[in-house]
Amino acid sequence: xxxxxxxxxxxxxxxxxxxxxxxxxxxxxxxxxxxxxxxxxxxxxxxxxxxxxxxxxxxxxxxxxxxxxxxxxxxxxxxxxxxxxxxxxxxxxxxxxx
Amino acid sequence: xxxxxxxxxxxxxxxxxxxxxxxxxxxxxxxxxxxxxxxxxxxxxxxxxxxxxxxxxxxxxxxxxxxxxxxxxxxxxxxxxxxxxxxxxxxxxxxxxxxxxxxxxxxxxxxxxxxxxxxxxxxxxxxxxxxxxxxxxxxxx
Numbered sequence: 001x002x003x004x005x006x007x008x009x010x011x012x013x014x015x016x017x018x019x020x021x022x023x024x025x026x027x028x029x030x031x032x033x034x035x036x037x038x039x040x041x042x043x044x045x046x047x048x049x050x051x052x053x054x055x056x057x058x059x060x061x062x063x064x065x066x067x068x069x070x071x072x073x074x075x076x077x078x079x080x081x082x083x084x085x086x087x088x089x090x091x092x093x094x095x096x097x098x
Numbered sequence: 099x100x101x102x103x104x105x106x107x108x109x110x111x112x113x114x115x116x117x118x119x120x121x122x123x124x125x126x127x128x129x130x131x132x133x134x135x136x137x138x139x140x141x142x143x144x145x146x147x148x149x150x151x152x153x154x155x156x157x158x159x160x161x162x163x164x165x166x167x168x169x170x171x172x173x174x175x176x177x178x179x180x181x182x183x184x185x186x187x188x189x190x191x192x193x194x195x196x197x198x199x200x201x202x203x204x205x206x207x208x209x210x211x212x213x214x215x216x217x218x219x220x221x222x223x224x225x226x227x228x229x230x231x232x233x234x235x236x237x238x239x
Binding site: 047 | 138139140143146147179180183189190
C-alpha cells in the first residue's frame with residue numbers, strides 16, 4: 001500500500017543520519033514532486049547490515065527544482081534533479097511549500 | 099658555538115614569528131554538536147559537499163577493474179554480502195582510504211576485508227599472498 005501518488009508534493013525529512021544511508025544530504029528538508037513509482041525494496045539502512053527483519057518500503061522518484069536545492073543557483077529556473085527516495089524519508093509537503 | 103641559552107632565546111623568537119598552531123584534531127576532550135554533525139556525515143554522500151574541480155578522464159575499464167566487479171558480484175551470488183553491504187564497507191574504510199583509493203580499488207579492498215571479517219581467510223594469509231605476488235613481480239616472472 002503506497003502512501004503517495006504520482007504528482008504528490010513531498011518533503012524529505014530532516015532526520016539524523018549515521019554510518020550508512022542513501023538519502024542525499026542536499027535533498028533533506030527540501031520539497032519535490034513524485035514523478036515515478038519504483039518497486040518495494042529493503043531500505044538501505046537495513047540491507048547494509050543484512051538484517052533478517054529488514055524493512056521493505058516503496059520507493060519513489062522525486063523531482064526537485066535545482067534552484068530549490070542549491071543556494072544561489074545560476075542555471076535556468078526550469079532545471080530539475082530527480083532522485084530515488086524510500087517512503088520512510090518522505091512526508092506530505094505542507095501548504096505553501098508547493 | 100651557540101650556547102644552550104642562546105639556542106633557547108633563538109627558538110623563542112622563532113616561535114613568536116610562527117603562526118598560531120591549529121588545534122589538534124585527534125581525540126579532543128570535547129567537540130561542538132555542529133562539528134559532530136560534520137564528522138558523522140556519511141562519506142559517500144558527496145553531492146553538494148565543498149571540493150575542488152576534478153578533471154574528467156574518459157577511460158575504458160581495465161581488466162583488473164572488470165575482474166573486481168565480477169568478483170564482487172560472485173561474492174553476492176555466494177551469499178557473502180550484497181551491494182549495499184559493499185557500499186557500507188566502503189564508507190567504513192574512513193575518509194583517508196575512501197577518498198584516497200581509486201573507485202575499483204575501494205571495491206577490491208572491501209571485498210578482501212569482507213572475507214577477513216567473515217573468517218573465510220585470515221589477514222595474515224592475505225598479507226602473505228600480497229608478499230608472494232610482490233616477490234614474483236620483483237623476480238620478473
